[in-house]
Each structure stands twice: as C-alpha cells, then as structure tokens.
Amino acid sequence: MLKSLLEVCGRYLILMRKVFSRPDRMSVFWRQLLVETEKLGMNSIAIVAIISIFIGAVIALQASFNLESPFIPKMYVGYMTRETMVLEFSSTMVALILAGKIGSNIASEIGSMRITEQIDAMEIMGVNSANYLILPKIVAATVFNPFLMLLSFIVGLFGGWLIVSLTGIITVSQYFDGLQLEFKPHYIIYSMVKMAAFSFVITSVSSFFGYHAYGGSLDVGRSSTRAIVACCVIILITNLVLTQLLL
Amino acid sequence: MIRASHISKSFANTLVLHDISAEFEPGKTNLIIGASGSGKTVLLKTLVGLHEADMGEIWYDDTLFNRLPFDRKKSMRKRIGMLFQGGALFDFATVEENVMFPLTMFTGQRYAEKRERVDFCLKRVNLVNVEKRYPAELSGGMQKRVGIARAIALNPSYLFCDEPNSGLDPNTAILIDDLIHEITQEYHITTIVNTHDMNSVMEIGDKVMFIHQGRKWWEGSNRDILYSDNRELNDFVFSSSMTKQFKALSNR
Numbered sequence: 001m002l003k004s005l006l007e008v009c010g011r012y013l014i015l016m017r018k019v020f021s022r023p024d025r026m027s028v029f030w031r032q033l034l035v036e037t038e039k040l041g042m043n044s045i046a047i048v049a050i051i052s053i054f055i056g057a058v059i060a061l062q063a064s065f066n067l068e069s070p071f072i073p074k075m076y077v078g079y080m081t082r083e084t085m086v087l088e089f090s091s092t093m094v095a096l097i098l099a100g101k102i103g104s105n106i107a108s109e110i111g112s113m114r115i116t117e118q119i120d121a122m123e124i125m126g127v128n129s130a131n132y133l134i135l136p137k138i139v140a141a142t143v144f145n146p147f148l149m150l151l152s153f154i155v156g157l158f159g160g161w162l163i164v165s166l167t168g169i170i171t172v173s174q175y176f177d178g179l180q181l182e183f184k185p186h187y188i189i190y191s192m193v194k195m196a197a198f199s200f201v202i203t204s205v206s207s208f209f210g211y212h213a214y215g216g217s218l219d220v221g222r223s224s225t226r227a228i229v230a231c232c233v234i235i236l237i238t239n240l241v242l243t244q245l246l247l
Numbered sequence: 248m249i250r251a252s253h254i255s256k257s258f259a260n261t262l263v264l265h266d267i268s269a270e271f272e273p274g275k276t277n278l279i280i281g282a283s284g285s286g287k288t289v290l291l292k293t294l295v296g297l298h299e300a301d302m303g304e305i306w307y308d309d310t311l312f313n314r315l316p317f318d319r320k321k322s323m324r325k326r327i328g329m330l331f332q333g334g335a336l337f338d339f340a341t342v343e344e345n346v347m348f349p350l351t352m353f354t355g356q357r358y359a360e361k362r363e364r365v366d367f368c369l370k371r372v373n374l375v376n377v378e379k380r381y382p383a384e385l386s387g388g389m390q391k392r393v394g395i396a397r398a399i400a401l402n403p404s405y406l407f408c409d410e411p412n413s414g415l416d417p418n419t420a421i422l423i424d425d426l427i428h429e430i431t432q433e434y435h436i437t438t439i440v441n442t443h444d445m446n447s448v449m450e451i452g453d454k455v456m457f458i459h460q461g462r463k464w465w466e467g468s469n470r471d472i473l474y475s476d477n478r479e480l481n482d483f484v485f486s487s488s489m490t491k492q493f494k495a496l497s498n499r
C-alpha cells in the first residue's frame with residue numbers, strides 16, 4: 001500500500017519534470033494556452049456563478065434564522081456571509097466543484113488520446129507530449145481560476161443581498177454594514193492563493209491519471225473517476241495545510 | 248540502415264520477442280510478416296523506442312538508438328515517420344492540421360509554405376477536398392492515408408508503417424503499397440512495413456522477414472518465398488488451397 005503510493009508519487013514527479021520543460025515551440029504554447037484558458041476557465045464561469053449566487057443566498061438565510069438572540073446585531077448576517085464565502089466556499093468548495101468538472105474533462109481527454117496512440121504518435125515525431133498537452137492546462141487554470149474565486153465571492157455577496165432585499169429578514173443597510181465589518185483584504189489574497197494551488201492540483205493530478213490510462217475505453221472512464229477522487233482528497237489535505245500556513 | 252541485434256522484449260512475464268536480429272536497408276521496402284499476435288507491432292514499436300527493449304541493440308546508421316539520452320533521441324525522432332495500426336490521427340485537429348503538425352513543431356515555415364507541403368503530401372496519397380474535415384468524419388482507409396501523409400510530411404529518413412493497407416479495398420491497398428514503395432526508392436528511405444497481406448509481399452517485398460511466435464523464422468526476398476521449404480512460412484503464406492496450387496505449379 002505504502003509502496004504503491006510512493007510509486008505513484010514518483011511517477012507523478014517524473015511526469016511533472018517532463019511537463020515543466022521549455023516548450024518545443026513557444027508560439028504554439030501561447031496558442032494552446034488561450035485555448036485551454038477558454039476551455040478550463042471561461043467555460044466554468046457560468047457554473048461557478050450559479051452555484052455561488054445560491055450558496056450566498058442560503059448562507060444569508062441560515063445566518064438570519066440562527067441569529068435569534070437580541071444581543072447579536074442583525075448586521076452579523078452580512079458579516080457571516082462574507083466570511084464564509086471568502087474563507088472557504090469561494091476557494092475550497094468551488095475547487096471541489098471544478099475538480100468534478102474540469103478534472104474529469106482533462107483525464108478523459110488525455111486518457112483517450114493515450115489509448116488511441118495519439119500520444120505515442122506525438123512522441124514518435126519528437127514532440128514532448130506531456131509538455132505540449134499538459135503544461136498549457138496547468139498554467140491556464142492556475143492563472144485564471146483565482147479570478148473565478150473572486151467572481152464567486154462577489155456573486156455570493158450579491159446572492160445574499162438579493163435574498164435580504166427580497167425577504168426583508170434584515171434591512172439592506174444592515175447587510176451592507178455587516179459586509180464591511182472588520183473586513184480584512186488579505187483574506188481575498190489568501191483565498192486566491194489557495195485557489196491557484198487547488199487548480200494546480202486539479203490539472204496536474206487529472207492529467208497524470210489520463211496520461212497513464214492503459215487499455216481501453218473502460219480504463220479511460222476508470223481513470224477519470226480515480227482522478228476526481230484523488231483531486232478531492234488532495235484538495236482537502238492541501239486546504240488544511242495552507243490554512244495552517246497562511247492564516 | 249537500421250540494424251537490430253539480439254532484441255528481446257517481454258511484458259510482465261510473457262516473452263513476446265525472442266532474440267531477434269535483423270538488418271533493414273535503405274531504399275528498400277523491408278516487410279515484416281507474421282500471423283496476428285506474432286509480435287509485429289511490438290517489434291516495430293521497440294525499433295522506434297516506444298517500447299524499451301529488455302536486451303539487445305538498435306542501430307540507426309551509426310547511432311546506437313536505444314541507448315541515446317532523451318534529448319538526442321528526440322532530435323533523431325524528427326527524422327522518423329510512423330503510421331500506426333489504428334491511424335492515431337489527432338482527433339482535436341482537422342486533416343490539414345494533422346499533416347501540418349510536425350511542420351509547425353519543427354520548422355519555422357510560414358503558413359503558405361506549410362500549406363503547400365500539406366497539399367503535396369495529401370495529393371501524394373490521393374486525398375483531395377478533405378483538408379477541413381476531422382478524422383472522425385473520414386473512412387478508415389482515408390484515415391490511414393492521412394496517417395501516411397503526416398508520416399512523410401517532414402521527409403523522414405526512416406519510415407515505419409504498421410499494416411498500412413489492412414481494411415482497405417484491393418485497389419486502394421495497392422495504391423498505398425505502391426506509394427510506400429515509390430517514396431522509399433525516390434528518397435532512399437529505410438522503410439519497414441508490417442503486413443499480413445500477401446499481395447503486398449509479392450508486389451513490394453524487397454526484403455521479407457517472417458516472424459513466428461516472436462522469433463525470426465525466415466528471411467529472404469519475395470521471390471524466395473515461392474521456393475522456400477520452411478513449413479511455418481508455407482503454412483502462413485499459402486494458407487488457402489488456391490495459393491497452395493499456385494505454389495505447386497511454380498515449383499514444377
């Protein structure tokens with residue numbers, strides 16, 4: 001068990017060494033980077049926005065239901081919504097959702113290229129297939145996804161405002177007072193850094209599983225499932241470590 | 248020239264190639280024939296370095312290919328073209344982009360130049376008006392031909408074809424065979440072709456190697472096959488009663 005875990009880690013590191021080398025052709029790399037940014041980042045905007053608006057609204061509702069004590073000012077609803085979004089939801093939860101969306105996409109794309117010998121065909125030509133296929137994905141997601149975190153945060157607060165103004169559980173000005181209460185801007189940076197780290201995990205780990213797919217289409221499916229599970233576990237552990245280190 | 252000496256290859260505990268030595272000469276179409284599962288694909292992939300040989304040496308002219316460090320191997324590879332048994336076309340790219348791929352990666356050519364080369368290669372394999380289509384929109388035979396076009400795009404010195412004409416109708420099969428034969432002679436390429444098509448053997452087999460259960464069993468020219476008394480070879484080549492009669496006649 002431990003031995004096979006170490007073996008997998010070793011193979012992952014070897015793959016990463018192949019990935020992080022100078023691209024055979026820089027102009028091709030930049031073009032691929034744009035393509036991947038659209039595929040992995042832009043195309044996730046909608047799902048992140050939808051989920052965040054609902055979660056922001058629900059957090060505001062929950063907070064107001066559970067803050068019944070007259071000694072706690074109502075504006076804490078806004079405060080709690082903001083803190084929950086910025087500290088965990090917009091980074092960790094969104095990353096877990098993205099692990100399902102782009103992780104499975106990457107693992108099955110690379111996996112099917114592996115089993116149909118497209119990767120071998122690249123290698124035969126002298127192209128560093130790992131670098132050509134994987135590096136643009138890692139760079140695209142690691143650079144772009146922190147902005148998805150930002151988006152999620154803003155949209156989540158908007159969701160809270162929406163539910164507050166629709167239901168009138170507290171006044172809108174109380175909500176806004178809460179949003180500004182003891183606001184620490186560096187939390188946003190912290191959360192964006194976390195998101196960058198998670199995005200690296202998602203893209204590199206799922207590429208690893210796809211790249212080592214073996215056999216037929218069944219195994220492509222299997223490796224994309226394994227990729228998601230592995231990504232989620234690693235994200236949760238990374239979250240723990242980063243929270244300890246950065247806060 | 249490609250020279251293999253004492254190559255062995257096994258997967259897990261099954262030995263697939265046993266101690267194979269062979270020479271493949273430039274300007275000649277070297278065929279590897281053998282029954283399904285005899286190890287042709289594994290041999291070809293071992294020769295190009297997609298499988299690591301357990302033992303033995305593989306020489307490309309005077310370079311010991313299978314011991315080269317990664318980056319030197321990489322630069323050798325630009326001189327290798329390979330057609331895979333399944334085509335292995337990039338399904339994210341159109342036909343034009345597929346054939347252009349090696350040009351884009353390894354030459355600094357402008358689009359117009361690359362385009363010209365792509366047109367030339369596609370014409371060479373008798374494909375017209377398919378540049379903008381994706382591999383999934385082509386028939387199996389068309390995919391094979393695009394695969395060949397891509398393999399010859401960079402004017403390789405070494406060309407490997409894994410069953411270039413399996414699954415093609417007899418006319419197209421002959422066309423592909425002739426094409427491979429022609430470019431081999433024209434550009435003095437060292438060409439190695441896997442096949443189990445007897446037509447190809449008779450048409451273009453300058454040099455033929457017969458593999459049986461992972462061993463080199465017989466070697467000679469296509470004419471020699473008619474007169475060989477190697478039992479496994481005869482069983483393989485003259486499997487139908489018609490061809491048996493043909494052999495009986497020619498030996499008379």
Ligand SMILES: Nc1ncnc2c1ncn2[C@@H]1O[C@H](COP(=O)(O)OP(=O)(O)OP(=O)(O)O)[C@@H](O)[C@H]1O
Nearest residue numbers: 258263281282283284285286287288289290332443
């Ligand atoms: N990656 C692999 N792992 C394990 N065994 C393999 C692998 N590739 C091939 N083999 C085994 O090696 C043997 C030879 O396979 P190979 O693909 O070379 O046959 P072939 O001569 O090309 O047959 P065909 O004409 O059907 O293509 C087979 O018994 C196969 O099971």
Ligand SMILES: [Mg+2]
Nearest residue numbers: 287288332409
């Ligand atoms: Mg084969």
